[in-house]
Amino acid sequence: MSSKNLILSKIKNLAQKEKPIPEIPNFETPEDLPETFVKSVELNKSAVISSMELKDLVNSGAYPKVYSGSKLIEDLKTFPLPENPKDLNDLDLAIIDGQFGVAENAAIWLEDENLGLRAVPFITQHLVIVLEKSKILGNMHEAYVKIGSQFSGFGIFIAGPSKTADIEQSLVIGAHGAKSLKVVLV
Amino acid sequence: MSHPSQAANFLKDEKRAHWHDETLWFVREKRDISSKGIPEWEELRKLASGIKDHVLTKLDYYLEELEKKATENGIKVHWAQNAEEHNKIVLSILEEKKCKAIVKSKSILTEECHLNPFLEKHGVEVVDTDLGERIVQFLNQPPSHIVLPAIHLKKGDISEIFHEKLNTEKGNEDPTYLTNAARIHLRDKFMKAKVAITGVNFAIPETGEFVVCTNEGNADMGVHLADVHIACMGIEKIIPKREHLGVFLRLLARSATGQSITNYNSHFRSPAPGKEIHLILVDNGRTKQLGREKFKNSLKCIRCGACMNTCPIYRRSGGYSYGSTVPGPIGSILSPGIDVKKYSTLPFASTLCGSCSDVCPVKINIHEQLYEWRQEITKAQGWSAKGMSMKLANGIFKSPLAYKVSGKILRATLKTLPNSIIYNPLNVWGKGRTVPEVPKESFKEWYQKNRS
Numbered sequence: 001m002s003s004k005n006l007i008l009s010k011i012k013n014l015a016q017k018e019k020p021i022p023e024i025p026n027f028e029t030p031e032d033l034p035e036t037f038v039k040s041v042e043l044n045k046s047a048v049i050s051s052m053e054l055k056d057l058v059n060s061g062a063y064p065k066v067y068s069g070s071k072l073i074e075d076l077k078t079f080p081l082p083e084n085p086k087d088l089n090d091l092d093l094a095i096i097d098g099q100f101g102v103a104e105n106a107a108i109w110l111e112d113e114n115l116g117l118r119a120v121p122f123i124t125q126h127l128v129i130v131l132e133k134s135k136i137l138g139n140m141h142e143a144y145v146k147i148g149s150q151f152s153g154f155g156i157f158i159a160g161p162s163k164t165a166d167i168e169q170s171l172v173i174g175a176h177g178a179k180s181l182k183v184v185l186v
Numbered sequence: 187m188s189h190p191s192q193a194a195n196f197l198k199d200e201k202r203a204h205w206h207d208e209t210l211w212f213v214r215e216k217r218d219i220s221s222k223g224i225p226e227w228e229e230l231r232k233l234a235s236g237i238k239d240h241v242l243t244k245l246d247y248y249l250e251e252l253e254k255k256a257t258e259n260g261i262k263v264h265w266a267q268n269a270e271e272h273n274k275i276v277l278s279i280l281e282e283k284k285c286k287a288i289v290k291s292k293s294i295l296t297e298e299c300h301l302n303p304f305l306e307k308h309g310v311e312v313v314d315t316d317l318g319e320r321i322v323q324f325l326n327q328p329p330s331h332i333v334l335p336a337i338h339l340k341k342g343d344i345s346e347i348f349h350e351k352l353n354t355e356k357g358n359e360d361p362t363y364l365t366n367a368a369r370i371h372l373r374d375k376f377m378k379a380k381v382a383i384t385g386v387n388f389a390i391p392e393t394g395e396f397v398v399c400t401n402e403g404n405a406d407m408g409v410h411l412a413d414v415h416i417a418c419m420g421i422e423k424i425i426p427k428r429e430h431l432g433v434f435l436r437l438l439a440r441s442a443t444g445q446s447i448t449n450y451n452s453h454f455r456s457p458a459p460g461k462e463i464h465l466i467l468v469d470n471g472r473t474k475q476l477g478r479e480k481f482k483n484s485l486k487c488i489r490c491g492a493c494m495n496t497c498p499i500y501r502r503s504g505g506y507s508y509g510s511t512v513p514g515p516i517g518s519i520l521s522p523g524i525d526v527k528k529y530s531t532l533p534f535a536s537t538l539c540g541s542c543s544d545v546c547p548v549k550i551n552i553h554e555q556l557y558e559w560r561q562e563i564t565k566a567q568g569w570s571a572k573g574m575s576m577k578l579a580n581g582i583f584k585s586p587l588a589y590k591v592s593g594k595i596l597r598a599t600l601k602t603l604p605n606s607i608i609y610n611p612l613n614v615w616g617k618g619r620t621v622p623e624v625p626k627e628s629f630k631e632w633y634q635k636n637r638s
Contacts, residue, residue, distance in 0.1 A: 003469075004253075004265040007421065010473035011246040018243045022236035024429060027226045040446065085411055086377055104224075104436075105446035118458055119410035122403045122450075140432040140447075147428065149393070153259075153456035157435070160449045162403040166318035166334065168341045169209055170361040175317055176369060176376070177403025177450070 029138020033103045034185070037136045040106035044160035045173055046181040054095070054128060054184050063093035063126065069116045070095045072130045072186050085119035094124035094178075098158075100135040101183075102143050107159040108183070109143065111152035118154050122162075127178035129158065133185045187528055189535040193503035206338065207501040213334070214495040216444025217545065223446075224436070233433050235549035238486035241424050242476060248391045248424045249467060255394025256465055259456040264466045269299035272468045276301060276383070276416060277308055279464055283414055285381045287311040289372075291398070291405035292319055293385025294332050294489055295418050295468060298511045301383075313375045315404040317368050324351050330505030332512060333442050333491035338504050372404070382408030386419035386465075387488070388434060392427040395455035396465065399438065399448040406452055414462045417454065421467050422485040434488060437547035441490040475523045480558045484519045486548040493542035493552055499535050508532060515542035519555040526563065533559035593628050600624045 001009070030036040038048050049057075051073045058066055058076045067088070068077035076095060082088060096115060098108035108129050112118065121127050137143055147155070162177030173179060197203050221227045241248060253263045266272035272295075280288065288305070290296065290312055302312045302323075314323045318335035322328065324347045329335030336344070345359040354367045384405045389396040396417055398405045409415040425434060439445040457463045476482050494500045494514030505513040510521040510529055518532035533556045536542075542552040582588045601624050627635075 002265070003267045003271060006267055007265055007467075007469045007473060008246045008249065010469070011249075011476065014473075014477050016243040019236075019239045021240040021426065022233050024233060024433060025229075027229075043446070044449075089373070089377060107447050107451070112458075117410070118406075122406045122410060140436050141429070144429045144432045149428075151455070153454075153458065155453040155455070156406075157447065157451040158449065159445075159447045159451075163401045163449055164317045164365060165443070166316070166321065166336050167344055167361040167364055168339075169212070169334070169337070170341075172362050172365040174369065175365060175402035175404070176315065176372060176407045 030103050033136040036103040037101055041183055044106050046160050048183050051184050065091050066093045068095035070097050070130045072097050081116045085117045088123045091124045093126045094120050095128040098129045098131045101131050102137050104139045107157035111155045122177040126180045128182045130184045187509040189507050189531040192507035196504040196507055210495045210501045220440040220444040231549050237430050238548050251391035259394045261463045261465050266468045268470050272299045273301055273304040288381045289313050289315050289375050289379040289408040290383040292316040295420050315372050332489050376407045376411050379412050381414040382412040383416045386417050386423050389424050395453050398452050401449045403450050416464045418466045421472050441492040441547040471524050483550050486550055487516050492545040496541045496545050515552045522559050530563050597624045
């Protein structure tokens, strides 16, 4: 018998009585969604900036190599998307659009079509996610209702810059992925 | 393997043990603050527990569904009955890809299967990419905590090992400096690896996708730069639908570190063009545990580590004292299911205070199961010093004369009892304890003198 059949038959042989699956009720969500979202962003060590501030930052020359896939703001890219993600290793800044944000934890949902290449938000030194103010939901339950069954090979909730506290529980921003996350609300 | 003797080892460095205790309690407090911010917290725990209860009773159905949907999505699904088969599957994929160096993000399952030594024996370089895991890997140690792998180490230790392995400045203990050195070192490994291995936090039969959560982004750095992604999961990681992720993602990080959610919550549904995803479903004793009515609840665990951070024994004895892949309260009910002889002391490494059950996000009755394991183990061993003394006590309490006489004897002997009896290796209980000061007379004698 194959390993699959052996494992399945071991479970079947237990002849367990099925327990019902609980329904998820509607939980209350914060009243002022953008305000709660901004607070959550700051708690996660990210920052909210305006699109003008972003433009000034890029123009200041602080980020020589910029990729932008954003359709929500003016195109600021200085570097086109390569074919091989490894060619992004010296990328200073990536600007991408998020589909929606979640107020309770500042998580932002992105899919393949937002990322260009899946490696973009991780390999870049700094990350900017652009989000429409009107697309902020209350909690994770609403988030999954919104995602529904839409298909993307890869989808991700990003909630902050890369972090670690593995050395004596001291929080350090920028372990492997982006060293900073800025959210532009439009 | 004996928990008390290993714990004694840990406690030799009093200052460090105290730091360990305080630091984990601090994490526990962060969890409290975070969970109290959610009015429906208790309801979420009940939901999570109920969803897992349901899954476990239909696990065969959901596993087949997961395989079907994942295969439709272009994911290659493998089944492994045990650690050996799991390791062989991983190796065969690596051999097919002619891959001699891999990057791996945190996976308790691959620790359980001892994948690293197996691959290394076959000439494959394994690089653990979670910072804490990389640190303990440099020291040839296993993780001492499932969420905080290097929590037993101080920055001085890490500075020393980084100086040796990564050529950082001698004596520089700044966590930011050390983390940056690891970032540069690991980026190079990410750029070169053809195959990346990850664990799995949740797998969804409804969509055929699986979810991996990290704070560092190391899992994603690995898989998106490699050609092949191998994801390894225990068969109990299933939750039926996407909507259930809402419940579990709200609970996981709040329970683990007090964050409202992990930084990166990646949903893998199909490989990027030209790439491959393999998903290995591993039993390794889980179907056996599922058949144990009293203990099957332990399979609901989502590996948040909250029971470790709260446990007064874990905090004061360290992860290594358990000698098992998963330490702490949850490890003490999982490990005897794998090897009851080897792990026979673990269910006794608890005060049965119940704090572990109180913080568990999926409401596993951990302390009750610890108690149940004690019954099983004592039955199997048939003899215990404590059992004998209880029988003796039973006789004494039955006879008034025996009670009176033994009280006198006890008061006399306790005064003169040599320390060697309290502090001898057979009396584990005597460690760190001392006998009480003895009154000159019994309460009965005192009462007769003063009140009668």
